[in-house]
Amino acid sequence: MRTILLLLLCLLGSLSIFGQTSARYHRAQVHLEGRSLQELALLGLEVDHGEYVPQRHLTNDFSEVELHQITLAGFTYDILIPDVQDYYHNPARQQAYRSEARGGEPCPAGATSNVTPYPTPSNFHLGSMAGFFTYQEMLDILDSMRLLYPNLISSRQVVSPSIVTHQGRPIYWLRISDNPDTDEATEPEVLYTALHHAREPNSLSQMIYYMWYLLEHYETDPEVQFLVANTELYFLPCINPDGYIFNQEMEPDGGGMWRKNLRDNGNGTTGVDLNRNYGHEWAFDNFGSSANPSSATYRGPEAFSEPETQAVQAFCNAHTFVACLNYHTYGNLLIYPWGYSDTPTDDAPTFNTLADVMTLQNNFLAGTGTSTVGYTTNGDSDDWMYGETTTKPAIFSMTPEVGSGDGGFWPVREDIIPNCRASLWMNLVTAHTPHTAGVVQADPAQREIASTSLYFRYQLQRFGLTEGPLTVSLSSLQEDLLLVTEEPRVFNLAANAAVLDSFALSAVANIVPGTELRFLLQLSNGSFTRTDTVTRVFGGFLRTDIYTNNFTNLTPWTPDQGWDLTTEDFVSAPTSLTDSPGADYPNNSITTITLNEAITVGEAQEYRLQFWSKWNIEAFYDWAQLQFKINDGDWIPACGRYTVSGSAVQAPDQPVWEGQQANWVEEEIDLTTYLLPGDAVSLRFLLVSDEFVNPDGFYVDDLVLQERNMETVGTTTLLPRAAFSVHIVPNPAREQSQLRFRLSEDGSSTGHWQLYQAAGQLVTQGPLDLRNGYQEVDLATGNLPAGVYWLTAQADNQVITTQELVIIK
Secondary structure, eight states: OHHHHHHHHHHHHHHHHHHHHSSOEEEEEEEOTTOOHHHHHHTTOOOSSSEEETTTEEEEEEEHHHHHHHHHTTOOEEEEESOHHHHHTOHHHHHHHHTTSSOSOSSTTSOOOOSOOOOOOTTOOOBTBTBBOOHHHHHHHHHHHHHHOTTTBOOOEESOTTOOOTTSOOOEEEEESSSTTSOOTTSOEEEEEOOSSTTOTHHHHHHHHHHHHHHHHTTTOHHHHHHHHHOEEEEEOOSOHHHHHHHHHHOTTSOOOOOSOOOBOSSSOBOOOGGGOSSTTTTSOSSSSBSOTTSTTBOOSSTTOSHHHHHHHHHHHTSOEEEEEEOBOSSSEEEOSOSSSSSOOTTHHHHHHHHHHHTTTTOOEEEOHHHHTSOOOSSOHHHHHHHOOSSSOOOEEEEEEOSOTTTTTSOOHHHHHHHHHHHHHHHHHHHHTTSSOEEEEEOTTOOEEBTTBOEEEEEEEEOOSSOOOEEEEEEESOTTTEEEOSOOEEEOOOTTOEEEEEEEEEEOSOBOTTOEEEEEEEEEOSSOEEEEEEEEEEOOEEEEEEEEEOOSOOTTEEEOTTOEEESSSOSSTTOEEESSTTSOOOSSOEEEEEESSOEEOOSOSEEEEEEEEEEEEOTTTOEEEEEEEETTOOOEEOOBSSOEEOOTTSSTTSEEBOEEEEEEEEEEEEOTTTOOTTOEEEEEEEEEOOSSOOOSEEEEEEEEEEEEEEOOBOOOOOOOGGGEEEEEESSSBSSEEEEEEEESSSOOOEEEEEEEETTSOEEEEEEEEOTTSEEEEEEEOTTSOSEEEEEEEEETTEEEEEEEEEEOO
């Protein structure tokens, strides 16, 4: 009788779980007009994934039960994809849906992905579950790693024999190190986790990819050697084995939608959201987690009620982790504390810096929960890892959400490796975080090296938590053309500090304008040197400004309603152009401002339109655009450095400006392929809005249409620095600065000096008269916009110095 009763109870429990998980899921767009995301959160719905557009909608995968709740709460919705389980393991259907998504680069010749094309590890192969690994495949892979690389990775071990899941499974961990079977107390520790949520398999795939990458490249890659030899890298590959295996059993071809663990809640419901069960500010409110056991975000009866989170707690308390990445999917986001509230942490500058560096390649949207998904969460892993400091030190813990919205929780096989590759740089940066570490890049504002200003500019950002010197060096790969004339620079930067600096160059032969110059840019912390090959085009352009407009008046323009000058913000005083001075732009409007007379161009090898701009425009819906037409032709949308491809509800697949660009940037439009000598080009700006969100709008200043012609450039030589000096006082400058030129030895010289904007545009110039050995020049800077400028001096046909001037306001 007892046996029969026990079997009956097990059957009822299985039916309870099956009832919750066998319901169909649909991708639905829930309308939010006049409603808040918090109202949906109070229903216990998962609102931290999907596409959220403030005041408009939330698009996510919901069960039929959840959609019924949404209806009862008075919301309306549209079904975008019925039966997402079928969609997830049907590549043809998924590809059809993807074809309707926001697509393509609007400028075919423009920027490409910044993600380094890391080679796929030879041992990495896709799994049998729609390209993802089954639980047993994961265990077999981890065992294979140990078998092949016993000197680099530990065997998989359980966190604690006394902590097992509700179905009796342990939580496994591994360590990658040059002494993997020894916990070396002197080495900093870093942690990576995956699969808190059972339906997010790409979180595991990227981890396996990263682990194979470290193991296979240890012998040949100096970066991997440094990290593995000086850091203990720990991995918890599957936090939620019960839920993951349940999805595998329910949907062996992929597409399982179970999220939580398999706790029997005792009331006919199953599961706790493990990422709401941690102890820091657990149950802070009912928005960021739910007290309802049937909810997808059910936080459990108490903090750390679940064996899975207890295992993570015990593992962290037994170690001294400096940084951690808790991987999830999806959204292409990087989220960091605080999750439970909108307040920044005490270490917000460090989180900001780490996030900026981690997203350099993949361009993930980074920030707190509110600034990324528009939503707070409480009881999550990041808040506890960082916030709990009595049982362990604070951990700089962050959550990457890997993968785009159209791929969802189960992206197509073709996207798995690109998603893994997009995560690799974040993983490497995290491993560098405990050390003396920085990142150096060629300054993106310097797109060419001009003959009148022979220098290479770079940016250095410190992100490592350990103080120490960082050495930047530059060498030419074409020393028959160009030499770097300065020694490596050593920087001892404060935490989170950045610097913009340059290396002087010297041409040793005639260089044909347009020649691609190649350099090795290196950064060393004394133990590891990162080397990148960077290129810049040798300019030698003779620039002729055939049209300029600083927007001090609107006489040359015909504006629609709204467009006018503003004193709110500008690059060159006293005004700039904007669509709605002193106010947000209006709803349901299409406004333009058109140049009255077309500009006739002469003969040139290139035609470039440049202007400074900033904007705050509702993403995905509203948009700004510059249009031009040649002679009496049609209006053509202009593609710039900062334009993106218009969505289906904007100007589909056309270049537009949208979203937020808070600081002024120099936009550039290449019109070379459109113009012939004698053509007349007309210009107009336009802003288009709908009936919902309407922020500040679009700003323009200092518009220039430039003709460029190339000239052959001869040899230049740098005089010894000991023979010449220039001091800029004060520097940084506000209203005025003085240029003090000196010859340190007896002698005389004449020539000229020039001041350039960071992008290479000449600002002003003057004669250089050193016949008495010195000269002082008063330079008015009050009318120049804030930014970085470069002073170049030439004497007796020789480049003798290039120095930086910073203007602040």
